[in-house]
Amino acid sequence: MESPQEQQTSDSGKQYINTVAALCIAPSGVGDELSTYVAQAVATIRDSGLPNETNAMFTNIEGDLDDVLKVVREATMKLAGQGYRTGVTLKLDIRPGFTGQLTRKPELVDEILDQQG
Numbered sequence: 001m002e003s004p005q006e007q008q009t010s011d012s013g014k015q016y017i018n019t020v021a022a023l024c025i026a027p028s029g030v031g032d033e034l035s036t037y038v039a040q041a042v043a044t045i046r047d048s049g050l051p052n053e054t055n056a057m058f059t060n061i062e063g064d065l066d067d068v069l070k071v072v073r074e075a076t077m078k079l080a081g082q083g084y085r086t087g088v089t090l091k092l093d094i095r096p097g098f099t100g101q102l103t104r105k106p107e108l109v110d111e112i113l114d115q116q117g
Contacts, residue, residue: 015096018065019063020093020095020102021062021068021090023072023088024057024088025075025078029085045075048067051063068092
């Protein structure tokens with residue numbers, strides 16, 4: 001079992017809780033092509049300044065738990081605020097004491113696969 005890492009704090013003394021989120025936001029009732037709507041939500045995420053990456057199914061975001069949840073709300077409201085019924089799928093990996101997991105996790109898997117040849 002992995003031992004807990006030392007907890008980080010911000011300059012204000014608030015505990016930093018590193019979080020990686022997998023987020024999917026999409027409106028209902030707008031037809032089959034959702035890319036235009038999804039792009040609006042993704043633009044909000046990218047404008048947040050938090051590390052993020054978008055793939056075919058989700059946008060992944062990393063940051064302090066409070067910051068990530070704030071961005072999730074803003075991206076959701078980008079569509080819901082226009083009156084669209086909006087579906088949200090959210091998965092969180094909360095790992096205090098770690099940072100850079102958005103890139104480190106896939107790198108670690110690649111390293112293991114390389115070792116296995």
